[in-house]
Amino acid sequence: MPTYGGDEVNALVIDVGSTWTRAGFAGEDMPKAYFPSRVGYIESELELIEAADDPKETTAADIDVEMAESGEDKRETPVTNGDRRKQKTRKYFVGDTESATWRAGMEIGGPLEHGLVKDWDIYEKIWEYAFKSRLRVQPEEHPVMVSEAAWNTSSLRTRLIELAFEKFNCPAFYVCKTPVLAAFGTGKHTGLVVDVGGEMASACAVYEGFCLTKTVCKQEIGGELISSQLLEQLKKDFDYEPTPIFDIESKAPVDIRQKPVVHRYNREGTTASYLQEMRLRIMQEFKETACEVIERSYDSNNVNSKPLKPFEFPDGFNLSVGAMRYALPEILFNPSQFMVSRPKQLENESPLMGIHDIAHKSLMASDVDLRPQLLNNVVIAGGSTLFPGFNDRFPAMLQDSYPGSRIKLYAPSTNTERKVTAWLGGSVLASLGTFHQLWISRAEYDEHGASIVDKKCQ
């Protein structure tokens, strides 16, 4: 019998984040599928003629067909126009290329808001795409492990388990909080998990595999905020708005900081959300190429002495990035000072916290006996922690708050692993021999109803 404690039952692990979704088989070291959570959809209003053919049938019958073609969802709306009922239909386009392809009238939307599932249709489409189009498995045959935000509500969990058992007919299901999984992914059962993702930055104490709910502290500063702030900064500094590649018919080389010479398609029916999404993708590239976090506290003299980095946008506009590449990531530590303009979602938040403040708040909410242990096991997760220099800066900021404590940072060493830390933890957990007693089985769901999720998944 195995000696390492693992026993694989071919469980599926899916971690739907606000920007990226990871899905794969438990026991593997990388998710098989890694694609954007933002999906494209075209909404159309159709007159209901008869009972619509079940989209499920099509998918079940022909799995190999791209989701884009079969992903239709009908929403019944109580709009009555005379005596005829009208139906709103949404056609979904999930996946990296599908959602990025230009289509007239295609909107882009994400499943989560504030870390919680907001649009269940998109959420379901993502699952479907991951399981059927990417992993190419029948969810009815595999136990499914799902991640959820630490501040998830009971009603949303109930919907989640319903989705798993009613829609996907999973034989067994488990939902685990992201910080716990992130801790497991780094090989810790206790630690302070600091997760800076696309949308949210959060910190939470995990104690022996239990997420301490009172220590959960979060704020909406993440990678996307930095990207959108970058866009605004470019507009402010150079009066420039990048043209995404889908709109470029031809371009000519220009000098540094000169207006791009570009011939656009000016396609009709380009939605604002699609344009914004494409611009954010450019900014994503910009962040990955140029942006860095300064190792010590931000000092404009120090930053100006750093070497410049050249960057060329898809439309030919190019510049050597100087202070900007340090100033924008600084939003993570000092949001109120470095933000170009306050976005809508943060208008009511005051005062704005840096991520070290979030970690501090979380730590102070935990028991004093636990704090040294937590500081000794600070787990870093999330894609927005990948700025070079972050690993030096963050512990230094923490150390300033607790000069007497020993702080040790744990983070997966490779960038790809850090993007999927929580998924990795799920993969580890769902392939443990001792874990299999914890699955919520179909029988249990049938017996106790959806409320069992609160009892079994703590």
Add this chain to the structure above:
Amino acid sequence: MAIKPKQKAPGMSRELTSLYLENQTIPVSLDHFQAKPKFGSRAERWVWRGFKSSARSDDLALYHWTKASETYTDYFYARYNAKTKPYDYTDEEYDKCIEPLDKGWSRVETDYLLYLCKQFDLRFVVIHDRYYSHPDCPSTGVVPERTLEDLKERYYAICRALIQHRAGEDARDPDDLPLQATNKLADDLALLKFDKAKEQERKQYLEALFMRTKDEIEEEEILITEARRIEANERRLIQEREMLLQSHCMFEPAPTTTTISSIKVQFAQASDSVPLLQSNSASASAGDTTPKGRKGAPDSSDTPSARPMKKQKSVHGVASAVRTKAGAAASKAQSAGAQSPGARPLGFGAGEMAGPSSVAASSLERRSMSPLRGGLFGGIKQERSEGESQFGAVSFATEEHLVNPAIVQVEAADLGDIIVAQRDSRLGPGVFLRSDKLHPIPKNKLESVKQFMEQLSLNCPNTIWPRPVMATAAVCDRFDSLQATIIPLLECKKTADKLETEIQVLRARKRMLVESIGEDKTEEALSKLPPFDPSKVVSTRAVTPSIAETPVASNRQHNRKGSTASTRKKARE
């Protein structure tokens, strides 16, 4: 494998072959690839098999790959399904022993607490975290804002009450119970003790420790290093002092006994800072105070001069000579000060202080007391005029003090009750411990005496030579007499042992003699030896005069008798 060039290599054109020289071999690699590897044994068959775990309450079947040959009755990992068993109570037990514990806790809430304890395996941090948000939290009867300590206190109080209650219900008499059982009960109770106030206090301290600022931590670190340094210094000082004491004891001659009937033993202890101050003031005021000094001089010359009663015999011969001179000068000054108007008794110091520096110190303290200072300088002046001193008086006094605090021996009769100092010359100058007055143990006996004392279970605090813990006069006396007994006793033992071996050697020789020449001849030969003289052998008796008198040594008397008996035996032989 090589192929001769003359043969046509297969798969090669004749032209290509002809490119090679006549004798050159063409390297051709042979194909060693084996399409099908051979394994020693047959491959194990693996099957995708469903399993059920006894750790699950339902019969969920999950599937995994296993060897077809392996069969299990239960799931392998079900054995790790360990659960803690928190204490639980029956209704009766609750009414009897838990109800009266704390009126602040209702039955509903207590049940809920124990349920959570079971749920989270006594992880109180988690229990406290989920206490109000748990889905099973009763809607009424739960007191808000319970702290972690509240929960712990309640749980442990319940445990203790239950243990005590169950132990009390045990029909057996507690005296009949095996010791293990009673011990276990006590252990359990001790383990489950929870002091809420202490815990809260501890957490407060922890909090304070945790919230220290950078400056506070730095300050603390500095203090710690400083404390370490001081401690190290102290240790070194003690060590050095012991070394000094040791070497001092070794070189010291046997103590001279002096009759101290009419002489008070005193030693002056002047504060360390005084000499420097004094020299400063002396040099500073040398010019302007001289007239005053002169003025005071006649007074001091009038007084009967103190003269050394007895020169101290010591290794520091010179110093001691100098010291007595200084003493003389000081006493002159002293008497001058005492007689001059305006001078009054100076508490601890001036009145009885023998050291010149201390007098000077008092003069320093009271600059207005010119007569006194005058007296001092007068004394010095006189000293100079007498030509007894080679050094400048002031600096001499300072130096003298730095080396040895003044110890003077003065004839008491001349000065009335003022100064008399007399001490054991072995002790050297300065402050000494009473235990230093104990007679030193000869170095070669030191170890054995220490051992002996250990046997008597006398614990001596220092390592170099034994000294009593509480050195009162009485204890020192006893200790001294004990030492005085032990040392001769050890001598005695040594001699006895020596004689014992000698006897054995002689006996062996006699035996050999008997074997070789026969008994008769041996007797004959022995009788020819000169008659035995006991005075030559039993010299040990002289060494042990006082043994019988001390009670400590009484248990050794038997030994002594043995040894003397053996001496006699030897004598006979």
